[in-house]
Amino acid sequence: MAENMLEVRDLLVDVGGKRILNKVNLDVASGESRVLFGPNGSGKTTLLMAILGIPGYEIAGGSIVFNGKDVTKWSIDERARHGIGFGFQQPPEVVGVKLGDMLKVCEGRKTSEHLSDEAAGLAERLDMASYLDRDVNVGFSVGERKRSEVLQLLLMKPRLMLLDEPDSGVDIDSLSLIGGVIQEYLKKKGASALIITHQGHILEHIKAGRACMLIKGSMYCYNKPGKVLEDIRKKGYEGCIKCHNQSLTSGKR
Ligand SMILES: Nc1ncnc2c1ncn2[C@@H]1O[C@H](COP(=O)(O)OP(=O)(O)OP(=O)(O)O)[C@@H](O)[C@H]1O
Numbered sequence: 001m002a003e004n005m006l007e008v009r010d011l012l013v014d015v016g017g018k019r020i021l022n023k024v025n026l027d028v029a030s031g032e033s034r035v036l037f038g039p040n041g042s043g044k045t046t047l048l049m050a051i052l053g054i055p056g057y058e059i060a061g062g063s064i065v066f067n068g069k070d071v072t073k074w075s076i077d078e079r080a081r082h083g084i085g086f087g088f089q090q091p092p093e094v095v096g097v098k099l100g101d102m103l104k105v106c107e108g109r110k111t112s113e114h115l116s117d118e119a120a121g122l123a124e125r126l127d128m129a130s131y132l133d134r135d136v137n138v139g140f141s142v143g144e145r146k147r148s149e150v151l152q153l154l155l156m157k158p159r160l161m162l163l164d165e166p167d168s169g170v171d172i173d174s175l176s177l178i179g180g181v182i183q184e185y186l187k188k189k190g191a192s193a194l195i196i197t198h199q200g201h202i203l204e205h206i207k208a209g210r211a212c213m214l215i216k217g218s219m220y221c222y223n224k225p226g227k228v229l230e231d232i233r234k235k236g237y238e239g240c241i242k243c244h245n246q247s248l249t250s251g252k253r
């Protein structure tokens with residue numbers, strides 16, 4: 001296994017012909033959970049979409065190395081097969097596909113087969129057992145969608161979990177369910193995670209070593225999650241940019 005599960009180097013990403021990410025650099029070590037903060041519209045989701053290889057997120061420069069392999073030009077299918085998994089900020093509805101069947105697909109089983117004990121057990125733990133006969137996310141509340149997303153994602157057994165605001169719109173009990181199963185999975189498998197959060201609530205359950213901050217498409221302030229969050233709360237994002245620029249000019253970095 002590579003020392004770094006993910007290495008993003010000088011990444012430039014365009015969406016709709018507009019430059020959204022500007023020379024972004026980021027590492028996630030093997031077995032590490034790393035946190036990404038940043039204001040609305042700063043490009044956090046764009047970064048995760050580009051790492052997964054979603055069409056429309058055009059890589060205009062730089063590279064993405066996953067588990068020692070340069071995947072910059074790989075398709076989304078290839079990246080997913082090699083172990084990059086995504087938990088969407090707004091998990092989409094899949095009309096006509098039952099959640100139970102989707103879980104079988106996530107596990108690589110045929111829909112005609114029975115649900116595995118593991119999938120059934122995880123559905124139970126995430127309080128989703130009574131949703132298996134419903135179309136994926138159709139009519140689900142925000143918190144139910146997030147639990148359904150985590151359930152699907154964990155059954156795909158990713159080596160790197162890209163989690164886009166797993167704690168947004170989620171109540172305290174659901175947060176504890178989601179955070180608990182993710183942390184258990186990461187520890188058991190030695191998997192890595194890159195987690196976007198605004199308020200840091202998920203960090204009550206998932207142990208993260210380092211954090212960074214994306215502002216207007218550029219990366220700032222690589223530090224411990226608690227310290228980065230404290231700085232954001234104290235100085236605001238504009239204050240963080242000023243602090244960063246001051247430390248650059250005073251040669252402290
Ligand atoms: N097709 C598009 N054309 C132009 N701009 C786009 C397009 N898609 C996204 N953007 C812009 O890219 C920027 C980054 O969006 P992104 O979703 O990555 O932000 P974010 O940091 O995840 O924000 P949030 O915290 O609100 O989820 C936004 O300003 C958004 O409007």
Ligand SMILES: [Mg+2]
Binds near residue numbers: 045046164
């Ligand atoms: Mg976003």
